[in-house]
Amino acid sequence: MTRLTIRKPDDWHVHFRDGDILKSVAPFTAAHFARAIVMPNLVPPVTTAKMAADYRARIMAAVKGHAFTPLMTCYLTDDTDRRDLIAGFSDGVFTAVKLYPAHATTNSAAGVKSIDKVMPVLEAMAEAGMRLCVHGEVPLPEIDVFDREKAFIDRVLLPLLARVPTLKIIMEHVTTKDGVAVVRAHKDRLGATLTPQHLLYNRNALFAGGLRPHMYCLPVLKREEHRLALRQAATSGEPGFFLGTDSAPHLRHLKEADCGCAGVFGAPAALAAYLKVFEEEKALDRFEAFASLNGPAFYGLPPNEERVTLEKRPSLVCDEVEVGKLGEIHPLFGGDQVDWSLAPAS
Numbered sequence: 001m002t003r004l005t006i007r008k009p010d011d012w013h014v015h016f017r018d019g020d021i022l023k024s025v026a027p028f029t030a031a032h033f034a035r036a037i038v039m040p041n042l043v044p045p046v047t048t049a050k051m052a053a054d055y056r057a058r059i060m061a062a063v064k065g066h067a068f069t070p071l072m073t074c075y076l077t078d079d080t081d082r083r084d085l086i087a088g089f090s091d092g093v094f095t096a097v098k099l100y101p102a103h104a105t106t107n108s109a110a111g112v113k114s115i116d117k118v119m120p121v122l123e124a125m126a127e128a129g130m131r132l133c134v135h136g137e138v139p140l141p142e143i144d145v146f147d148r149e150k151a152f153i154d155r156v157l158l159p160l161l162a163r164v165p166t167l168k169i170i171m172e173h174v175t176t177k178d179g180v181a182v183v184r185a186h187k188d189r190l191g192a193t194l195t196p197q198h199l200l201y202n203r204n205a206l207f208a209g210g211l212r213p214h215m216y217c218l219p220v221l222k223r224e225e226h227r228l229a230l231r232q233a234a235t236s237g238e239p240g241f242f243l244g245t246d247s248a249p250h251l252r253h254l255k256e257a258d259c260g261c262a263g264v265f266g267a268p269a270a271l272a273a274y275l276k277v278f279e280e281e282k283a284l285d286r287f288e289a290f291a292s293l294n295g296p297a298f299y300g301l302p303p304n305e306e307r308v309t310l311e312k313r314p315s316l317v318c319d320e321v322e323v324g325k326l327g328e329i330h331p332l333f334g335g336d337q338v339d340w341s342l343a344p345a346s
Ligand code: NCD
Pocket: 015, 041, 105, 106, 107, 135, 216, 217, 218, 219, 246, 248, 249, 262, 263, 264
């Protein structure tokens, strides 16, 4: 197969940042996707409907010329105001809520310290039909960095499923066979996004010939057995698994540093990266389910009506994306040739 026509895909997990970085990175997502779930981990985080509406307006200005809808999320804290949250959801400002365990990842210091404290918010969300996106890691120093997803499943996710029986939860950027298994075991309640980097690479990529800061993201890349389980899940067509790039841009000098930031900037080559996986797994016929159908179905949203054609045509991924005077960002596959491209609209 060298051409594939599918409903236009959505990206169910992206970081756009703000200011000059937003202006430089958002057009890459808007060029390929109809909608995207936009992460709220700005500094300061997006915690109110007013902040989300203002941020959405800045995103719309940054993607002018593209038909693109940003779907906003609220950064959950121990002090989230549930009335503002549910009103924001009813008004169409918020689509979902993001739970970062405090200190789990980039800009998560204000994240949730006590699940007990946020229970009333989670119950109100369940009643309103609002989805919860979780960063599924327990960031305690005594837990090995490669075991933090499993610890989250056992200590946080399973108890949460039991305590709020109608809340639907998305395990963002699932990275282990344990994550895949728990999604399968709770089909009506759990979904999961999968990133290109976790489908393409195992943890050896972090140390291939030397330390590779551009391969570092959170959750960190895992063992090969986990990558194989993720590939099987993504290409299975099962409704619980869908596309979410976790495109997380950081300036080059902040990644290539003594203490480098976590995040892979996947947006420019995201579709090509996923299609490489689906082609290798001989599952191109299931790409539409993963990229365009399962995500909206889990969120209770209609799929996109517009169709796009993806074709096997080599193209070069830019080596860097300039961000005004701030510096540049090195994307996934930056400087490399990829096999799949979006066909020009006819
Ligand atoms: C993300 C970021 O940079 O905001 N980083 C990452 O490694 N994925 C945060 C996140 O999604 O964990």
